[in-house]
Amino acid sequence: VTALTTRTRALAGSLRGTDRGRAGGIAAVLVVAAVVAHLLNPYRDHWLPKCPFHELTGLWCPGCGSTRSACALAHGDVASAFRHNVLFLPTLAFLVWIWAAYAVRSFVPSLADRPWARSPLALLRRPWWMVAVVVAFWVVRNVPGAPEHLLSS
Amino acid sequence: LSYQPPAAGPGPSAYGAPPQTYLVWSILNLIFCCLPFGIVALVFSVQAQSAITAGHWDNAVDLGNKAKGWNIAATVCGAVAVLGVLIIFGLAASHGAVNQQQNNFGP
Secondary structure, three states, X not given: OHHHHHHHHHHHHHHOOOHHHHHHHHHHHHHHHHHHHHHOOOOOOOOOOOOHHHHHHOOOOOOOOHHHHHHHHHOOOXXXXXXXXXXXXXXXXXXXXXHHHHHHHHHOHHHOOOHHHOOHHHHOOOXXXXXXXXXXXXXXXXXXXXXXXXXXX | OOOOOOOOOOOHHHXXXXXXXXXXHHHHHHHHOOXXXXXXXXXXXXXXXXXXXXXXXXXXXXXXXXXXXXXXXXXXXXXXXXXHHHHHHHHHHHHXXXXXXXXXXXX
């Protein structure tokens, strides 16, 4: 066991600060987050932190519903994940794409020059549409009578 | 529209890699901290990205640092808010509010 610990430490030490270490570390964090989200149920675990903006104002913020979306996704319920926060799945997909391209460049350097292995961040020129989408979603989901999938209930 | 030459200042040639825009951090703050600070950070990240596209990398460094500062503020405020909620729940639970929650268990 001591030898295994030493070997693990040596591996961790050799990966520290490298792109491979970072890409692997992010993957580990994502896996742990998925397992935790699978164990949680926002309708049962009332101790889960609520959105301070929603608690104070009663209005939905652009991030409201993210916890429920993440837990629904971890339970395989894609429809609910979409309904609790429409922007959650597209945003998650974008962030996973950034990670996947980074992992390919880190672990398979021979593919690093392929166009599809480039970071999607490099494709962004003037991403003002991101701000526009977030603010528009913030306004629209607080309009009385907004479609159910835009609300967070 | 007439061609506008880029303003003077160190451009892509003066640095190796483009400056940090902290765009991913800003997006994560916006989703999980849901604070106005997250929006401000996103705006600075977008401005930094736009400055990189325009070739004004020195501006992008300033804007990226502002995005970083707002992101730190958003993360700290989010962490304080989350801890505050957990502490308040802990106090409420120790005062017997837990019995009410038993009725709300889902299927």
